[in-house]
Amino acid sequence: MISFMDLTREYEFLKLELNESLQETLSSGYYIMGPALKEFEKNFSRYIGTRYASGVNSGSDALFLALKSLGIGKNDEVITVAHTFISTADAIVLNGARPVWVDIEPDSYLIDPERVVEKITPHTRALLVVHLYGQPAEMDKLNEICQEHDLYLIEDASQAHGAEYKGSKVGSLGDVSCFSFYPTKNLGGYGDGGMVLTKHREVQEKIRNLRDYGQQKKNLHTKIGINSRLDEIQATILSLKLKYLDSWNKKRRKLARIYHDQLTPGVRTPQEKENRKHVYHLYVINAPQRDLIQRELFKNGIESRIHYPTPVHKQPAYLPWRDSYLPCTEQVPKGILSLPLYPWLKEEEVNRICEVIDHASM
Numbered sequence: 105m106i107s108f109m110d111l112t113r114e115y116e117f118l119k120l121e122l123n124e125s126l127q128e129t130l131s132s133g134y135y136i137m138g139p140a141l142k143e144f145e146k147n148f149s150r151y152i153g154t155r156y157a158s159g160v161n162s163g164s165d166a167l168f169l170a171l172k173s174l175g176i177g178k179n180d181e182v183i184t185v186a187h188t189f190i191s192t193a194d195a196i197v198l199n200g201a202r203p204v205w206v207d208i209e210p211d212s213y214l215i216d217p218e219r220v221v222e223k224i225t226p227h228t229r230a231l232l233v234v235h236l237y238g239q240p241a242e243m244d245k246l247n248e249i250c251q252e253h254d255l256y257l258i259e260d261a262s263q264a265h266g267a268e269y270k271g272s273k274v275g276s277l278g279d280v281s282c283f284s285f286y287p288t289k290n291l292g293g294y295g296d297g298g299m300v301l302t303k304h305r306e307v308q309e310k311i312r313n314l315r316d317y318g319q320q321k322k323n324l325h326t327k328i329g330i331n332s333r334l335d336e337i338q339a340t341i342l343s344l345k346l347k348y349l350d351s352w353n354k355k356r357r358k359l360a361r362i363y364h365d366q367l368t369p370g371v372r373t374p375q376e377k378e379n380r381k382h383v384y385h386l387y388v389i390n391a392p393q394r395d396l397i398q399r400e401l402f403k404n405g406i407e408s409r410i411h412y413p414t415p416v417h418k419q420p421a422y423l424p425w426r427d428s429y430l431p432c433t434e435q436v437p438k439g440i441l442s443l444p445l446y447p448w449l450k451e452e453e454v455n456r457i458c459e460v461i462d463h464a465s466m
């Protein structure tokens with residue numbers, strides 16, 4: 105049996121070191137907004153290369169709070185993609201704004217920068233870009249558009265911890281960036297968690313206020329906020345795991361290379377675009393015989409997934425925002441398949457997966 109993801113292998117490796125750090129945190133008496141969070145915020149913002157960081161409850165909250173802190177709400181439009189995890193778009197709608205969809209590029213499945221300008225209206229306030237599967241979007245072009253049209257550039261980097269665009273880490277390339285630390289992410293906690301990063305001090309102050317019941321200081325509530333704080337246990341785990349992130353991303357890239365070299369020509373493998381470092385949060389192939397391949401993998405005890413089978417604008421909850429025609433976004437889900445890829449996956453397991461796919465594609 106080859107699982108899509110097996111986190112017990114990671115835990116076995118980290119167990120001793122992790123138990124020691126957790127013991128320290130547990131005995132400290134601080135469980136929310138304590139020294140472990142401060143330390144992780146400092147470590148992660150340094151790693152990404154952005155000045156300010158605020159730990160929150162999840163990637164979804166990070167996105168929601170990022171938009172709220174920029175004052176995005178009723179009558180505003182935010183440009184984004186429909187080929188993403190639902191939370192990207194939910195953050196827009198939950199703030200009362202309207203998601204405006206842009207189609208994706210056929211090769212990278214990332215936002216097509218050539219299609220953005222035609223979607224800008226006087227109501228557009230921001231562009232919410234997703235570095236999907238671990239590959240950075242075309243940030244120079246997107247930044248240029250945002251500057252020209254006076255739009256905020258927000259990065260959903262939930263799948264791209266450590267990915268780079270022209271040598272800079274994603275999460276440092278826009279006005280505000282959002283990360284998820286869901287356990288299966290390249291950097292994941294052992295529960296929910298997220299982070300908002302920004303280079304703007306005033307945005308940072310708003311996020312800090314909004315994540316803590318709108319409290320400016322003890323018992324002074326200046327905004328209607330929520331309770332969304334990364335807890336001390338998760339912060340401890342994440343600080344420890346951050347030390348390994350680069351080496352784990354290296355392993356992902358090595359395994360991706362093996363897939364790439366072994367998979368048959370009938371299967372399209374992910375392409376790393378020029379000037380970008382893909383960190384393969386997901387290894388997504390595309391093949392016309394996708395269903396057959398998935399069935400064959402299943403018969404051989406190998407799990408695979410589809411990220412994502414239904415684009416957001418076709419989800420029932422998005423009926424009011426369904427109007428766009430997005431040919432690539434609608435075509436891509438018919439052929440994509442995510443294969444197991446995580447740092448603890450063994451090379452012989454990748455070889456076995458390739459063998460089964462090869463057999464199914466003949």
Ligand SMILES: Cc1ncc(COP(=O)(O)O)c(C=O)c1O
Nearest residue numbers: 162163164189191192262284286
């Ligand atoms: C692209 C993207 N955005 C947002 C999220 C939401 O993150 P979380 O699950 O931590 O709320 C995820 C994670 O699942 C994601 O992959």
